[in-house]
Amino acid sequence: EVQLVESGGGLVQPGGSLRLSCAASGFTFSSYWMHWVRQVPGKGLVWVSRIKTDGSYTNYADSVKGRFTISRDNAENTLYLQMNSLRAEDTAVYYCGAGDSGYLPNWGQGTLVTVSS
Amino acid sequence: EIVLTQSPGTLSLSPGDRATLSCRASQSINNNYLAWYQQKPGRVPRLLIYGAFSRATGIPDRFSGSGSGTDFTLTISRLEPEDFAVYYCQQYSTSSLTFGGGTKVEIK
Numbered sequence: 310e311v312q313l314v315e316s317g318g319g320l321v322q323p324g325g326s327l328r329l330s331c332a333a334s335g336f337t338f339s340s341y342w343m344h345w346v347r348q349v350p351g352k353g354l355v356w357v358s359r360i361k362t363d364g365s366y367t368n369y370a371d372s373v374k375g376r377f378t379i380s381r382d383n384a385e386n387t388l389y390l391q392m393n394s395l396r397a398e399d400t401a402v403y404y405c406g407a408g409d410s411g412y413l414p415n416w417g418q419g420t421l422v423t424v425s426s
Numbered sequence: 427e428i429v430l431t432q433s434p435g436t437l438s439l440s441p442g443d444r445a446t447l448s449c450r451a452s453q454s455i456n457n458n459y460l461a462w463y464q465q466k467p468g469r470v471p472r473l474l475i476y477g478a479f480s481r482a483t484g485i486p487d488r489f490s491g492s493g494s495g496t497d498f499t500l501t502i503s504r505l506e507p508e509d510f511a512v513y514y515c516q517q518y519s520t521s522s523l524t525f526g527g528g529t530k531v532e533i534k
Contacts, residue, residue, distance in 0.1 A: 344523075346471075354463070354471060354514055356523040368521050371427070404470060411518020412461040414482055416470040 311335045311415045313405050318420030325395050325424070331388040331405030331417055339363070339383040342410045345390050347401035348419075357403070358390065359410070373399075395424045428452055428517050430526035438534040445502040447529045449515035454495045459519040462491055462500045465528075466511045474513075475500065505531070 317329040331343070345357040358369045358379040367379050378391040388405050402421050406413035429452040439445055449460065458478035463471040473482040475491035478498060488503040502509055510533050515526040 346525075353528050354465075354516070354525040356516070356525060359523070370522060408473075409476070409518075411459055411523060412473060412476040412516065413463075413471075414473045414476075416472075418470060 311407065313407060313415060313417030315403065315405050315417045315420035318403065318422045320423045320425065321395055322426050323396060323424055326391070326393045327395065327422060329390040329392065329403055329405075329420060329422070331390075333386045333388065333407065336407065336415075338381075338386040338407075341407040341415075343379075343381055343388045344406040344408070344413055345377075345379060345388075346404045346406055346413070346416075347399075347422075348404070349401045355401070360388070361410070392422070395422075397424050400424045427522050428455065428520055428524055430515050430517060430524055432513075432515060432526035432529045434529060435527075436530045436532060438532050439505055440534045441505050441507055443505050443534075445500075445505055445509070445531055447500040447502075447513055447531075449493075449498040449500070449526050451496040451498075451517060455498075455517050455519040457519065458494060459517060460491075460493070460498050461516045461518065462489075463514045463516065464509075464511045465514065471514065502531075 312334045314332045344359040360379045376394045380389045402419040404419045405417045407415040433448045460478045462475040465471045
């Protein structure tokens with residue numbers, strides 16, 4: 310059974326940093342593209358970033374480019390999202406997803422990030 | 427960036443009705459790289475359709491996807507009680523993936 314478990318969310322001040330993790334199990338992690346998607350509670354889904362199977366390719370939504378960095382450790386079956394220069398508008402539930410380069414059959418339960426003073 | 431506009435915003439229907447949800451793109455989506463997801467309150471999104479037409483694993487055949495270019499449709503042939511939820515389309519034709527704003531299917 311595919312399992313994705315996010316962690317690392319919490320309350321952070323504007324301008325601060327946070328690193329999210331996503332622990333994967335039940336599938337061959339190194340064979341899947343991994344994504345981060347966020348959602349403000351009660352609002353829609355917003356794609357944030359993705360990383361290729363071997364980590365050789367990454368890309369980002371314009372809203373986070375230059376501030377967020379996606380990475381993965383295939384030996385540890387873990388995905389990361391380093392978030393710097395956080396803003397109030399980054400407040401959301403962050404989901405990790407596993408799948409194809411584009412669509413996501415598998416989702417974690419999400420971790421809440423709140424940016425507030 | 428491709429902007430996806432979903433309509434209607436809310437669809438009020440009864441169990442057994444047919445639901446037709448629209449997703450319109452601001453520019454053509456190549457290779458039919460369009461997916462549909464269902465999300466219920468407090469739950470994570472579930473992939474229904476990818477490649478515009480292909481049902482994901484375990485998705486009942488009352489869900490079907492159609493369309494090409496800039497206009498895509500998700501059809502639920504006969505609504506079951508568990509189908510009342512929010513539905514999102516998503517394109518992966520460009521390097522910057524985008525989701526539509528969602529259509530809520532509610533019980534009339």
